[in-house]
Amino acid sequence: MAARWIERVTGPWEQKRRYWRYKVRRRALPAHHRTAVEGLDRYVVVTGGIARGDVLVQMLEDLVELFEQSAADGLSVTDVVGADPVEFAETFLATYDDARWVTHQRRRLDETIARASSLEQHGARG
Template sequence: MTVAGEWIEKITGPFEDKKRYREYKARTKLLPESHRTAVEALDRYLMYFGSIGKSDVLLRMVDDLIDLFERAAADGTPVRDVVGEDPVEFAEEFLANYADGMWINKERDRLRRAVERAAGEESEKEGESPR
């Protein structure tokens, strides 16, 4: 790969990732209207709420989402039977399965460590006396 090609891939992500995401979008368009509308709405919410930073986690998530809705459509399962009465609750529970890719987890850990240090708990855990 050329230097320019490597630079472009760093900026835009690997070609394979883009290809998988385009395939997901194409699969979404093939769903019945009700299922497609639900997937598009969930996709938007998950992208904003989830802030998935790792492309492999994001792709795993959207692949699982489209698989779920393709199966539901094939089985004739109504959208409400898939997402339940509260689509936000469904989306957040769905997203929780992909927490390893959320940037907020790093920030949560950073906050916990900072408070532990501030409270002197970190050194106590390591068997040292608090400073």
């Protein structure tokens, strides 16, 4: 019973396990790839506005997998992110757009304005 209450407050244990495994994988990267992943991690977590923990963990796993593969292939950090790291990060985040908080709020605003317009067209008052 206590475990369910804790999970309700903090999120599922499996997500935490996956996140801890991600951190282990990140630490195992070569220094230059690890530094890049740490920076990208910070950027996407702070600016990404991912509203669901499962999607956030999946996104970080995908990020570390990309850099694991690039390290194995002998690619440089610049080969992976290109000349503009912010553009890379924003493009990467766009892949997870449905889970972003701002996307939810945009939909909500669209629905509210559509409802208001419908009320206006039907002459509703009050």
